[in-house]
Amino acid sequence: MSTTNDSATLLDPAGRPEYETMLGVAGENGDVNLDLILDVPVTLAMEVGRTRISIRNLLQLNQGSVVELDRAAGEPLDVFVNGTLVAHGEVVVINEKFGIRLTDVISPAERVRKLR
Numbered sequence: 001m002s003t004t005n006d007s008a009t010l011l012d013p014a015g016r017p018e019y020e021t022m023l024g025v026a027g028e029n030g031d032v033n034l035d036l037i038l039d040v041p042v043t044l045a046m047e048v049g050r051t052r053i054s055i056r057n058l059l060q061l062n063q064g065s066v067v068e069l070d071r072a073a074g075e076p077l078d079v080f081v082n083g084t085l086v087a088h089g090e091v092v093v094i095n096e097k098f099g100i101r102l103t104d105v106i107s108p109a110e111r112v113r114k115l116r
Contacts, residue, residue: 046100047078
């Protein structure tokens with residue numbers, strides 16, 4: 001197993017990540033070195049709602065079509081990071097652009113529980 005932080009050495013001989021190396025060794029007080037992952041990009045997505053429609057109805061959609069979602073107006077949006085629900089929020093406008101104000105952030109322990 002590699003012990004350097006060079007990105008090429010974070011893979012085992014089969015090209016798989018060596019997770020123990022990437023996490024680093026816990027310090028004397030049990031802290032894990034998160035500096036290794038702080039600059040890793042993640043996908044952040046906000047979801048207003050969902051619906052299911054038939055392919056027939058999907059093919060009939062055009063400009064001006066209205067699709068009813070499973071949420072009422074004013075309900076919080078879901079905030080996902082790499083597909084995992086991490087928070088809820090509400091739409092705001094900032095300098096003529098949309099944004100989201102987080103109203104409820106799911107605890108890290110709850111996020112881990114949902115992954116299992």
